[in-house]
Amino acid sequence: MKYEAFLKTDIWKQTAESVYCRAGGQCERCGTTEGPFHAHHLTYQARNRPGTPRSIPRGWLPDYKWIVCLDEDCHRFLHLLSPVDCFWETRQLYQSHVANQ
DSSP: OOHHHHTTSHHHHHHHHHHHHHTTSSOTTTOOOOSOEEEEESOSOSOBOTTOOTTSOTTSSBOGGGEEEEEHHHHHHHHHSOHHHHHHHHHHHHHHHHHTO
């Protein structure tokens, strides 16, 4: 399965909706309530949640703590960073995300 096809599956759409609800309708990076919002993987190295179909590659459907809600601008910003800068920004996002749960 290609990643682009995975993002169109019902299981990913349900995951993204759960992430949006958990975030309370705001970006977990900047706090804006202006959408549209995107569900963003903090890592693809985490194991998939229990019960994930075997056809879904590792890291595509991890525990919800590895996925954050970002507005379009923050999502674009993260994807434009260098790998090193993206690592540090993602690490900071994860730490603040876990601390707020």
